[in-house]
Ligand SMILES: Nc1nc2c(ncn2[C@@H]2O[C@H](COP(=O)(O)OP(=O)(O)O)[C@@H](O)[C@H]2O)c(=O)[nH]1
């Protein structure tokens with residue numbers, strides 16, 4: 001099971017990808033699509049220019065699902081209304097940086113709902129590790145189900 005992870009710059013995509021494979025280090029703005037374990041990390045810039053949305057939509061076809069991540073420190077409206085509906089794969093919402101406090105979660109939830117992402121969402125912090133087990137278990141469980149279903153657990157040959 002592969003998940004394409006998308007979201008605005010700074011939402012914590014790369015930190016999450018690294019945390020799930022046990023790598024801790026300073027992240028830099030991501031320049032390219034990069035596979036890390038079961039996740040495909042994407043540059044946040046693809047969410048900043050509507051002309052680049054199509055690249056994310058096409059890439060999602062190589063994945064089983066899309067993880068759309070919003071930081072709980074997100075301000076403003078980073079996604080167009082109904083954005084999730086453009087994807088030919090299930091879109092699962094992740095709200096990151098829960099360590100910044102409960103008060104900040106409401107805006108992130110409203111952003112995901114407006115983008116057409118259905119609850120329940122995953123709530124995670126790559127800093128305190130809150131929610132990472134639950135997310136990882138969900139990814140692994142779906143991976144196993146795919147294996148049982150089609151014998152490979154992966155789309156394509158890898
Ligand atoms: N407080 C907090 N900061 C985080 C968390 N995850 C990432 N960050 C910080 O957010 C910034 C952007 O992270 P990065 O993973 O590069 O975001 P990306 O652009 O979505 O890949 C970095 O300074 C990270 O240290 C988190 O769970 N909590």
Ligand SMILES: [Mg+2]
Pocket residue numbers: 013014015027028029030042043044
């Ligand atoms: Mg990144």
